[in-house]
Amino acid sequence: MSWTISSSLDDFRARAGGFLAAHPAENTVLLTISDRLAASGPHYYGDGVPVFGWWRAEPDGPVAGAFLWTPPFAPRLGLMPESAAAELATELATELAAERAAAPAGSAALTGAAGGAAATLAFGAAWAGATGTTSTVSTKERLYRLGELAAPPRPPSGRSRPAGAGDRELLIRWFAEFAEEVGLRIPNVATVVDDRTAAGQLHLWEDGGRPVAVAGASAVIAGMSRIGPVYTPADARGRGYASGVTAAASAAALARGAGEVLLYTDLANPTSNSIYQQIGYRAVEDCVQLAFGD
Numbered sequence: 436m437s438w439t440i441s442s443s444l445d446d447f448r449a450r451a452g453g454f455l456a457a458h459p460a461e462n463t464v465l466l467t468i469s470d471r472l473a474a475s476g477p478h479y480y481g482d483g484v485p486v487f488g489w490w491r492a493e494p495d496g497p498v499a500g501a502f503l504w505t506p507p508f509a510p511r512l513g514l515m516p517e518s519a520a521a522e523l524a525t526e527l528a529t530e531l532a533a534e535r536a537a538a539p540a541g542s543a544a545l546t547g548a549a550g551g552a553a554a555t556l557a558f559g560a561a562w563a564g565a566t567g568t569t570s571t572v573s574t575k576e577r578l579y580r581l582g583e584l585a586a587p588p589r590p591p592s593g594r595s596r597p598a599g600a601g602d603r604e605l606l607i608r609w610f611a612e613f614a615e616e617v618g619l620r621i622p623n624v625a626t627v628v629d630d631r632t633a634a635g636q637l638h639l640w641e642d643g644g645r646p647v648a649v650a651g652a653s654a655v656i657a658g659m660s661r662i663g664p665v666y667t668p669a670d671a672r673g674r675g676y677a678s679g680v681t682a683a684a685s686a687a688a689l690a691r692g693a694g695e696v697l698l699y700t701d702l703a704n705p706t707s708n709s710i711y712q713q714i715g716y717r718a719v720e721d722c723v724q725l726a727f728g729d
Contacts, residue, residue, distance in 0.1 A: 512550030591675035593642030595683030
């Protein structure tokens with residue numbers, strides 16, 4: 436069994452691209468991040484140097500696992516066996532220890548990991564064993580795939596429309612509020628809003644001529660599009676706007692040719708898990724985010 440770890444996005448896409456595309460649901464985050472890095476450069480998510488990896492069970496066998504890491508964010512594990520995840524944690528711990536010894540001030544810190552629950556928990560256990568630190572589940576998520584899109588059972592008043600340049604300040608504020616609410620870091624919020632608006636990926640729900648909710652639908656990559664973020668400001672909640680705008684963004688993704696439309700929910704939020712199922716989403720796998728400590 437063997438991992439190849441590289442700082443070359445081109446090598447990663449050349450070696451692991453077929454594997455990612457063959458399993459677009461489980462590898463959805465890797466697909467969207469690598470696509471954005473290819474379009475916008477290696478420092479789109481931060482100043483750190485991205486790290487990529489692919490795993491083969493046999494030296495000349497097909498790729499059967501992949502991950503990427505864009506510091507300061509935690510590594511994201513794609514589809515892989517638990518044994519490969521544990522091997523990866525041990526290998527990264529060894530490499531980072533060597534980097535810290537050589538250049539303590541310039542080495543990246545690995546503060547957590549995220550991905551499918553089984554592989555990520557195996558990674559966390561191996562990391563804790565290799566480093567003598569703790570591994571704690573900070574968030575439990577569920578990945579959903581759209582089956583047949585259905586209208587919300589209680590359709591909200593209003594209508595959907597694509598976001599435009601005139602919505603920029605509102606969207607920047609909403610993205611910042613969303614990130615703070617869910618504990619997510621979004622570097623360069625204005626750039627993200629501008630890029631996604633220009634690409635037609637952001638959809639607003641309006642009621643009485645006033646925007647009341649937003650949902651994004653990522654570019655279609657390997658036949659896959661992922662919904663997110665979905666955000667309704669606190670004073671507009673409880674009226675079905677999230678269901679309406681998510682259904683609209685999902686329909687837009689389908690219209691753009693997506694064969695699989697995906698989204699993540701926080702398992703601590705029963706409302707979101709319920710409303711997405713009501714419009715046709717079905718569970719694919721549970722995922723976790725881990726935090727590493729002393």
